[in-house]
Amino acid sequence: MSDFDLDGLLEESVDLVKKTKELRKQQKSAKQGRPAVPNMSVHGFMSREEYQEHVEDVKKFKVRAEGWICTEVVLLAHCQVCSHCGAEHFHIEGTFIKKWNEKLRITNLVKPDGAYEMEGLQKKVEIRTASVSICMACHTQQGWDNATEEIL
Secondary structure, three states, rough: OOOOOOOHHHHHHHHHHHHHHHHHHHHHHHHHHOOOOOOOOOOOOOOOOHHHHHHHHHHHHHHHOOOEEEEEEEEEEEEEEEEEOOOOOOOOEEEEEEEEOOOOOOOEEEEOOOHHHHOOOOOEEEEEEEOOOOOOOOHHHHHOOOOOHHHO
């Protein structure tokens, strides 16, 4: 019978496999430009808080590189003012994120991908008015009796 410690060899083998897997995962993350996964026993050089700060800094740098800064959330409404009857008709276009570009000195409205993008931004209502010569409320007075049937 031999004096091999089979349990010890098995533990060493399992530890070696774990370290190899963690090293491969770290190398894969490094190729993608990310730091190593936080709180790992072998290569944990960042705490979870430091890692979150790092991710936020990277997001800020990406925004600066692209040049677009999110300024506010806008509920966009259109107001149609009829020049014949004076009625105002409103409809909501949707919720948008207003972005400002420092380099181009322009603003742009973008549909948000989800509610998480709107967190922490100031909310505003923007009403865009347009004057029209005739509206759907007074079209019959102008002799367009069957206009709604033809439109629909």
